[in-house]
Amino acid sequence: MGFKNLMLVLFFSCAACFCSDNPDDGIACTQQFVYGLNITCKDASTNAVITEGLTVVAVDGSYEETLINDPGSSVFIGAGERAGNYIITVTSNAYETYTSQEIILEADECHVIPQSIEIVLQPN
Numbered sequence: 001m002g003f004k005n006l007m008l009v010l011f012f013s014c015a016a017c018f019c020s021d022n023p024d025d026g027i028a029c030t031q032q033f034v035y036g037l038n039i040t041c042k043d044a045s046t047n048a049v050i051t052e053g054l055t056v057v058a059v060d061g062s063y064e065e066t067l068i069n070d071p072g073s074s075v076f077i078g079a080g081e082r083a084g085n086y087i088i089t090v091t092s093n094a095y096e097t098y099t100s101q102e103i104i105l106e107a108d109e110c111h112v113i114p115q116s117i118e119i120v121l122q123p124n
């Protein structure tokens with residue numbers, strides 16, 4: 001095999017396997033912003049979804065974030081593109097305060113891996 005043919009074989013072999021000095025090349029990540037925490041709160045007595053009058057806070061060490069109610073839905077979202085070990089606290093005048101166990105959010109090469117969590121609140 002001549003030098004020219006060898007170079008062509010190497011070029012096409014390398015192109016086929018996404019040959020690169022950057023290990024992230026070849027992974028097609030989306031531009032979507034992903035929220036890691038997707039929290040639904042329900043009334044323990046009625047099983048109805050609740051969004052009004054609730055404050056949902058996620059804490060990971062010294063990081064603290066008040067989750068927002070996703071407009072047009074019944075889900076509180078937060079921890080956007082942020083892996084971590086979170087404790088969720090839900091407070092309300094109408095319900096007993098709820099504190100979760102630790103929730104571990106991991107990430108892959110592109111985004112945080114979302115978790116959907118249902119919290120059942122006890123009325124006062």
